[in-house]
Amino acid sequence: MSNLTDLTIAAALSGLEKGEFTARELTQAYVTEVEKGRALNAYTTETPEKALEMADAADAARRAGTAGPLSGIPLAIKDLFCTKDVLTTASSHILDGFKPPYESSVTANLWRDGAVMLGKVSLDEFAMGSSNETSFYGPVENPWRTTDGKSRVPGGSSGGSAAAVAAHLAAAATGTDTGGSIRQPASFCGLAGIKPTYGRCSRWGIIAFASSLDQAGPIARTVEDAAIMLRSMAGYDPKDSTSIDTPVPDYARALTGDIRGLRIGIPREYRMDGTPPEILDLWDRGIQWMKDAGAQIVDISLPHTKYALATYYIVAPAEASSNLARYDGVRYGLREQGGSLNQMYENTRGAGFGHEVQRRILIGTYVLSAGYYDAYYLKAQKVRTLIAQDFEQAFGKVDAILTPTAPCSAFSPGEKSADPISMYLNDVFTVPASLAGIPGMSVPAGVCGQGLPLGLQILGRPFEEETVLKVGHVIEQAAAFAGRPTAWWKEAA
């Protein structure tokens, strides 16, 4: 049973159902892979004992006929989700030793459905980053390397989630997406990742970055697995006032392969100057696959696209600066002593936050400060309205939108960290959908000249994740992306 960790969630569920192996055997296989994969630095906390205990409970439930839709499936949890009595760090020094006395709603939903927790996986500090290089616990490495063996970043902020799933150190993982933090790492690591509609998954118990944008979603190896995961993660939660009370469909049933007659929008503004030809070629191939499957291609315009990133980098830091005000050394985490209360706050926050987080807190504080609020924050909120209206108008003409996920394949560690704007440009195709709150998915669709995965992005109307998944599934089938990274990390173990 050496290759239990190669099974998709769908195949593993079927094997468990037929009794071909137990949840304990499956979990043990993953626990072993997690140990062998430490060179990737994907996990910040491993919980093998808890995993085996949960697996035994899943086996018992299956024997009793009470197995849930994810019973016995071993998952990695982004360390931004609070997990009861298990260290939760947001990859920040300031949360040293924090063990939440409560469980986030999304993870509670997963455990309700029988899933197994292998551990907590790394991220950019407080989910701020697009490369997973800003974690206090060190960078995560992408399991994929270039054909000539060079290291790459896994993307971010859900870089640990994507690396763990791509290296088969978990069957799937939770992620969160504020400006592209599920879709971009999924693209960089050859995986399917979906950010659902804002309000689809509860944000309760997820450490907040930018509350009007943050949304949880799955990162998985296939579109079907992402659909299975999302069904368990999603759902109304009275504890989150932005949670939407609407039924959760059985998403996997949407994957019919039939998109005949569906109208697919191609936004002309996404054909940006300087986009590498291989990204544009991939997009063209995607358009052809849509046509071959009987969909209708419609040219559309999203005129405010070019302003989305600048809008995002006012709105997100503004919200972050107020959300991160709670880390003051009083109630949890790090405390650095000081002569007065204010000095204690300042010393704690100065020592506890990394450079990128500090920079965003400063920007956010500045754009919200007296005299600048109207010029920056209010202006950005108005442009945000126009960006959301662009999508509303487009969805009057089309059922889904197809774009590239990122403007490049995974880049080298250190390549972009010196220049924040060049790092921020990674999210140029993902941020507009985040600002509008609509669902978006990345599906692996090809490889670049250096042998690294490339993704295509599908956007949909609010709460039409089924359409997004259906189109994603057709792209997945057409692309027949079968690549897998060579397991160099096992030699390092």
Next chain:
Amino acid sequence: MSVDTKTVARIAHLARLKLPEEKLEPLAGELNQLLAWVEQLSEVNTDNVAPLTSVVHVKLPQRPDAVTDGDRRDDVLSNAPDAQNGFFAVPKVIE
């Protein structure tokens, strides 16, 4: 609009962030670069555009004003760096 080191120090104090002297200059540079970049938004005509406050079009849910939870002092204090006699302890505020 250009941010100088004095402004960075002032914002840092507002944000309760202690920054070493030598970080002020580089941060002023980074903030200026970012502010110059977001300046492009001034091109957009936003006359008569309402600011977006929520992407979800629902009425904020309401619930009865009732206590539904409680008696969790020990949970609340369980992660405190300094808890004494059932309270969070902080440096002396009043002499």
